[in-house]
Every structure is written in structure tokens, then in C-alpha cells.
Amino acid sequence: MTKQGKKVLVVEDEESFITALQVGLTREGFEVVVVDDGAKALDEFNRFDPDIVLLDLMLPNRSGIDICKDIRTVSKTPVIMVTAKSEEIDTVIGLEIGADDYIPKPYRLHELIARMRAQLRRANWTDEPAERSPQEVVQIGEITIDPNRHEVFKGDSQIKLPLKEFELLLLLMRNAGQVLTRGILIDHIWGIEYYGDMKTLDVHIRRIRSKIEEDPSKPKQILTIRGLGYKYADS
Numbered sequence: 001m002t003k004q005g006k007k008v009l010v011v012e013d014e015e016s017f018i019t020a021l022q023v024g025l026t027r028e029g030f031e032v033v034v035v036d037d038g039a040k041a042l043d044e045f046n047r048f049d050p051d052i053v054l055l056d057l058m059l060p061n062r063s064g065i066d067i068c069k070d071i072r073t074v075s076k077t078p079v080i081m082v083t084a085k086s087e088e089i090d091t092v093i094g095l096e097i098g099a100d101d102y103i104p105k106p107y108r109l110h111e112l113i114a115r116m117r118a119q120l121r122r123a124n125w126t127d128e129p130a131e132r133s134p135q136e137v138v139q140i141g142e143i144t145i146d147p148n149r150h151e152v153f154k155g156d157s158q159i160k161l162p163l164k165e166f167e168l169l170l171l172l173m174r175n176a177g178q179v180l181t182r183g184i185l186i187d188h189i190w191g192i193e194y195y196g197d198m199k200t201l202d203v204h205i206r207r208i209r210s211k212i213e214e215d216p217s218k219p220k221q222i223l224t225i226r227g228l229g230y231k232y233a234d235s
């Protein structure tokens with residue numbers, strides 16, 4: 001994927017952040033449009049048709065939460081919520097508004113860009129499923145997962161997994177070595193329309209661990225990446 005020309009809509013009302021983002025993101029090859037008024041965000045989103053949105057939480061006239069919901073009624077475009085305090089993130093995540101990722105202020109620009117690229121990559125493979133080879137058998141260490149036969153093996157013994165656990169394990173193993181955010185996992189396994197309990201994901205992870213890990217309390221295959229999501233160890 002080329003970063004050149006990817007369009008970013010920045011919804012932000014703080015001058016200092018606007019300037020830093022315009023300079024930093026333009027330098028990285030992004031095309032940047034800024035909206036500083038919450039009430040104008042959706043119109044600008046529709047006009048500019050961005051590849052990704054950076055959305056501040058506290059804005060004049062309409063909150064980031066409402067804007068995120070507005071965007072989700074019309075589009076699956078990745079949205080990264082930006083919040084002033086890290087404790088606000090918990091509140092926002094709790095609301096399950098359909099954002100793809102969350103980052104607290106102040107953030108480092110390179111971290112923000114890394115998160116943006118991760119979301120853009122994901123959006124890319126969601127749009128182009130033909131690029132994936134969905135029937136490929138994946139084997140990492142002792143665990144083998146075969147999507148054709150819908151079978152999982154640990155060494156020689158077969159492990160029975162219900163559908164969602166199977167899909168979740170397959171997604172993690174196909175992306176071994178990469179952190180998949182909670183948002184990504186939930187969107188892919190339960191669908192973008194999922195507004196249920198976020199704990200569902202953790203419950204499924206726990207069940208899979210109990211079946212594939214030597215010691216589920218000290219997982220070595222499905223790793224928890226605090227504040228972000230999960231990663232399947234690539235060796």
C-alpha cells in the first residue's frame with residue numbers, strides 16, 4: 001500500500017494540534033483537510049471522502065461521539081478517536097461507538113501515524129478480499145488451523161472450537177506477529193454493526209486459550225497487548 005495521497009480528515013479544534021498535524025501528516029505524504037466545528041464534520045466527510053478520520057472527542061457544536069456515530073451510519077471508513085485524557089478513552093470504549101482505534105493526547109506523531117497505517121492496511125484488505133487466500137492452512141508451532149475442513153489441531157490431537165472461536169483464532173493466526181486491536185477483532189468477527197458487550201471478545205479469547213495454551217494463565221500463543229488488543233505469537 002502506498003501512503004502517497006491517502007486522504008485524512010482531521011476533526012480538531014485546538015490550534016496547536018491542527019498546525020502540528022497539518023505539517024506532520026503532509027510531510028508523510030497524506031492529503032489533509034481540517035474541520036474545527038463539530039457541526040460541519042459530516043458534511044466535510046461526505047465532500048472530501050477521506051480514507052481515514054482523526055476525530056477529537058471534545059468539539060464545538062457536536063461531540064466526537066456523535067460524529068463517529070454519524071459517520072458509521074454512512075461509511076466503514078476507519079475512525080481514530082483522539083481524547084484529551086486517557087481516562088476518557090475508557091468511557092468512549094465503553095460506549096462502543098464504532099471507532100476503530102483510540103489514542104490519548106498528548107500523543108507522539110509517529111505513534112499516531114503507525115496507528116493510522118495499521119487502520120489503512122486493514123481497510124485495504126477488507127475492501128479487497130480477493131488479495132487474501134482464505135483457504136490457506138496456517139501452522140504456527142504446534143497449532144494448525146485448516147479453514148477448508150474447519151479443523152484445528154494441537155500436535156496430533158484435534159481441538160473442537162465453536163464458529164466464533166474458530167474465526168477468531170484463524171484471524172489471529174493469519175496475522176501472527178501483528179497486534180490486532182479490539183476494534184478490528186470485533187468488526188471482523190462480530191461485524192461492524194456489533195454494539196454488544198466488549199467483554200465478549202475477552203471471553204472468547206479466554207476459551208480459546210484454555211484449549212490451545214499449555215498454561216492459559218500464562219499465555220504464550222495469544223498475547224494480550226495492553227490498551228490495544230491481542231497478538232498471536234509468530235513463533
Ligand code: CA
Nearest residue numbers: 013056058059
Ligand atoms: Ca477539542
